Amino acid sequence: xxxxxxxxxxxxxxxxxxxxxxxxxxxxxxxxxxxxxxxxxxxxxxxxxxxxxxxxxxxxxxxxxxxxxxxxxxxxxxxxxxxxxxxxxxxxxxxxxxxxxxxxxxxxxx
Amino acid sequence: xxxxxxxxxxxxxxxxxxxxxxxxxxxxxxxxxxxxxxxxxxxxxxxxxxxxxxxxxxxxxxxxxxxxxxxxxxxxxxxxxxxxxxxxxxxxxxxxxxxxxxxxxxxxxxxxx
Numbered sequence: 001x002x003x004x005x006x007x008x009x010x011x012x013x014x015x016x017x018x019x020x021x022x023x024x025x026x027x028x029x030x031x032x033x034x035x036x037x038x039x040x041x042x043x044x045x046x047x048x049x050x051x052x053x054x055x056x057x058x059x060x061x062x063x064x065x066x067x068x069x070x071x072x073x074x075x076x077x078x079x080x081x082x083x084x085x086x087x088x089x090x091x092x093x094x095x096x097x098x099x100x101x102x103x104x105x106x107x108x109x110x
Numbered sequence: 111x112x113x114x115x116x117x118x119x120x121x122x123x124x125x126x127x128x129x130x131x132x133x134x135x136x137x138x139x140x141x142x143x144x145x146x147x148x149x150x151x152x153x154x155x156x157x158x159x160x161x162x163x164x165x166x167x168x169x170x171x172x173x174x175x176x177x178x179x180x181x182x183x184x185x186x187x188x189x190x191x192x193x194x195x196x197x198x199x200x201x202x203x204x205x206x207x208x209x210x211x212x213x214x215x216x217x218x219x220x221x222x223x
Contacts, residue, residue: 009150031209042200042214043153088152092209096141096160097168100153 002027002093006101014109019079021104023072023089030092032065032072037103038085046074079108111136114215116201122221123191131186131218133201141204142184143212144168144176146197153200159184191222 003026013019023032031050035043047056049065049072056063062075072089089101117132135142140161145153155168159178173195175187184203188195201215 006152033211035212042217043212044214045211048209048211090153090212096158096166097155098143098212099155099169100145102150102152 002099004089004091004099004101006087006089006104008104009102010105010107012107012109013079015081016078019076019083019106021074021087021106023074023101025070025091025099028069030069032069033090033098034063034072034074035088035090035100036085037088041085043088076106079106081108081110084108113137114201114203114213116199116215116218118218119216120219122223123188124223125192127191128187128189129191129220130188131199131201131220132183133185133215134183135201135203135213135215136182137203137205137213138181139203139205139213140181141206142178143202143204144174144184144186145200145202146170146195147200147217148197156186156199188220191220193222196220196222 006023033048034046037043053067054065060077064073086103086105088103090098093099114135143158144156147153154170157176159165162181165176177185199218202212204210204212
């Protein structure tokens, strides 16, 4: 069946360092979404990418959708302690279902 | 607007007991979802309801049943709880379900002894 993998599973960085998580799907996705889940919280939508090769920025966060629409990345510049949490990518499967990536847990050391 | 609400927040069950997790949304969304989240495994879809009156299985439906009571409410029932069902359960909703943003509830933390 379809799979969406994320690497790395865990990442510890010093505050101020950059961070990148990668999302890889076994099949082509019509779009990809990114969510952030704070410790003890619930996933919160960050952004959606639709076009092949699309790049979107939100302040220190840069999101990219691959040319083949099978992979995506999230890059955080100069991490802050508020960036702590788990980042998930997700893509639609069929008309109504979604498949989530395995997530990357980010810890930022002050 | 409260968004997506879930009850209860925490629950401890003994093996074999039954319970229903409640979910409601006030965003007039058509599609609703139940996920479970286990450490290192991300979010896995249990059941979803594309619209009022319809429900379909997701990736891990065994041991669960659902009811789309009306457009607002989507409940998840465990008929005979097992330790393997210890998890965090999230309800989510989207407008049409077709590749749109999902809005998640705060979750229910379930421990089955």
